[in-house]
Every structure is written in C-alpha cells, then in structure tokens.
Amino acid sequence: MTTAPAPRRGRPPSGGREEILSATLAVLRERGVAKLTTREVARRAGVSEGSIYYHFTDRFGLLLAVFERGLRPLADLNQRGFAGPDLRGTLAGFMAAVEAFLDPAVDVLTAAQSDADLREALGTHMRDNDLGPHRGITMLGAYLEQQQRLGVVRADVDPETVAYTLVSGCFMRASQERMVGHTLGVASREQQLDLLMTLLAPTEDAVK
Amino acid sequence: MTTAPAPRRGRPPSGGREEILSATLAVLRERGVAKLTTREVARRAGVSEGSIYYHFTDRFGLLLAVFERGLRPLADLNQRGFAGPDLRGTLAGFMAAVEAFLDPAVDVLTAAQSDADLREALGTHMRDNDLGPHRGITMLGAYLEQQQRLGVVRADVDPETVAYTLVSGCFMRASQERMVGHTLGVASREQQLDLLMTLLAPTEDAVK
DNA sequence: GTCTATAGGTTGATAGAC
DNA sequence: GTCTATCAACCTATAGAC
DSSP states (O other): OOSOOOOOSSOSSOOHHHHHHHHHHHHHHHHOGGGOOHHHHHHHHTSOHHHHHHHSSSHHHHHHHHHHHHHHHHHHHHHSOOOOSSHHHHHHHHHHHHHHHHHHHHHHHHHHTTOHHHHHHHHHHHHHTTOSSHHHHHHHHHHHHHHHHTTSSOTTSOHHHHHHHHHHHHHHHHHHHHHHSSOTTOOOHHHHHHHHHHHHSOOHHHHO | OOSOOOOOSSOSSOOHHHHHHHHHHHHHHHHOGGGOOHHHHHHHHTSOHHHHHHHSSSHHHHHHHHHHHHHHHHHHHHHSOOOOSSHHHHHHHHHHHHHHHHHHHHHHHHHHTTSHHHHHHHHHHHHHTTOSTHHHHHHHHHHHHHHHHTTSSOTTSOHHHHHHHHHHHHHHHHHHHHHHSSOTTOOOHHHHHHHHHHHHSOOHHHHO
C-alpha cells in the first residue's frame, strides 16, 4: 500500500452532514441557541436549508445530534487509562483531560437548558449512556485509593470526595469566564494542584 | 395606630410589574428561555402583552431585569459577616448560603448564555457591579488566613485556593442535577466539609 | 443529495381606546 | 396602567425540480 491514510466510508471532508454539524456548533458558541436558526446554519455551512432537513428530521434533531457529538469525547475519556508514575503528574494529566473535554461541552450542556424538551432529551441520553462526571470520579477515586494502600496518599481522606473536589474545580474554571464575564476568584490549575498535593501528602499522625 | 403593616408606595401585591417579573422567572425555570414568549409570560402573570411593554422596553429589557433581580442576593451575601465561633460551623454556614444563592442563580446565568447579546449585557452588569464569586472567595480566604494565624488552620495551604475549592464544590452541586440529569459522582455537602476539615487541621510537621 | 420556492404558523412590538 | 386588536418580520418545515 502507498501513503494512503486510513480508509473511510463516507466522503472525507466536504460531507454536507459534517459541515452542518460543525456550523451548528459554531453558531451555538458564538451567537447562542436563540440565534441558531436553520437559515444561519445553512448560510455558514454553505448549504441550503433544505439540506439540513434532508440530514436531520428537524431543528430539534439537529441540536440533539450536536449535543451527542459534543459529549462523545467523554465516553473515550472515561475508558482510557490515565494512571502515571507520579501522583502529581497523574492528577495534572487528569485535570487537563477534564478541562479539554469541558471547554466545548459546557456550551452544549448550557444550550440544552434553553428548552425543557431539549434538557429532558439530553438528560435521558446521558442516563442511558451512563454519561456524566461519575465515571471519571470513580476511576480517579479508585486510583487514589490504590495510592493510599501504597502509602503515597494519606489514609484518612475519602478518595471519591477528593476526586469530586478536583473535578468541580475544573468545572468552575471551565464555566466561569463564559458565564460571569471574568475569572476573578478562580484558582489556577497549578494552585488547585498544589493544594491537592498538600492535602494528599501523608502526615505523621495519619500514617501511624 | 392599628395593626397596619409597614407602609408602602405602590400597590402592595398585585402590582403588575412584580407579577410579570416572577412569571418570567417561573417560565424561565420551567420551560426554558426558548419558550419564554411575551405571550406566555402575559398569560402566567394574568396581564396582557401590552402591559409587559409598558413596564419594560422590550423582551431584552425584561430578561435583563429578571437577571439582575436573580443576582441581587449575591450583593447582600457579599456584605453580611459570617465568621462564627467554630471553624466547621462557619464553613457549613458559608456553603449553605452559597448554595441557597446558586440554586436560582444558575438558571439565570445559564439562560443568559442563550444569546450573545444577553450574555454580553449580563457580563457587563457583573463587571460594573463587581459581582461574581471573587468577593465571597476573598472574604472566606481572609477568614481562613486569620484562623491560620490563630493556629486553628494549618499554615501551609493557600487560603484563597481553599475558598475557591469550597465554592466550586457548591457550584457543581448546584449545577449538575439540572444540567446532567442526575447527581451521580456528586459529593454531599457533608462529605466535602469533612474533607475540608481534614485538609485544614494543623499537622505536627506543618505547625512546627 | 442538494437546490429553490413557498406555505403556515409564531412572535415581538405598536396603536389607540378605556 | 391596562386592555384589545393588529401588523410586519421571521422562522420552521415541506414540495418538487435537478
């Protein structure tokens, strides 16, 4: 075989469906759901409105497709291993991955709140596919518990609560700028990491 | 004087403006911004659409009024003192206040994301009025720093980062159920509090 | 699969009586 | 201050040609 890349099914780029999906996400992020009209999406995607209705049943279906697509990285993120050699590096990597997922995902989750039906549909999708922060939190919790047994992490903290704390810090970091208009009060990833390391370090009393 | 309550200016209840504002918030929370039409608001408030346009310049102005109203409790919350006798009680009280504010506020912040103009207007309002989590975080940070000097809190943690951690946990608790459709992975207020107390407790090494 | 054209239905906003 | 009646604009969705 030659230098041919991985073989695919549909047509690689220029596929109208993909154009429509990414145009929809772009409009969603830049102008908001309220301004997300089929007209505007068609214009951006360089297709006609009719095309949209060929690929998707209706506006609702289009939005759902964009939502599911935006949440898909979470499934992958939940499955890949992440445990590294050193504690700090592992936590840092986890945080980076969470924030990378959250950046676009927050927009999607937020947009779904604009309509009760959308919210309900997305909630169902997340429940059915076991999506949410819990998988990652459980995984990280298990890792921390293991580190506890190794004596690397102090034994008198609840691992899952630590994991929740880490994720919630990432979530707020990913949300605040967009939602509040500034980042005042937000701790940096490094600051949060420093704090977590201080918290997790075994102490003389606790190690006993 | 008789049993007359406090004197007021406008008509006490039944004031059309108030009715409209609370009807708007109700529709916002139940059906979402997308379904928030002047028709629906008028119906719920028991007034005509014309009345809405008498009290507010347009739909945009109505929404802004509701947003500012929903964020108002934050200003109060930022000003009241909160330092109590014991550390745990103080933190618990702070968390409760933050979550009480956040419960309705998250809906408002989320709704503002539906339109770029709304988001921009609300962001400006928050910047102009110095609103956001930073005031509370700074206050709590100062309190923790004081407790450090008193030896009640271990000295080798950054107080503001601890405060951020506490608030971010509240923020995620207030957001997740609405946005994800379930609360899996979310640590309870008690669990978070336990973890914080463990973190803050002075250690033999650190106290030195 | 993609287009054009258009029907059908909402919605925000105004005018003017009371 | 509140109402009724109405308009103009816009948007979703469909039909049918290519």
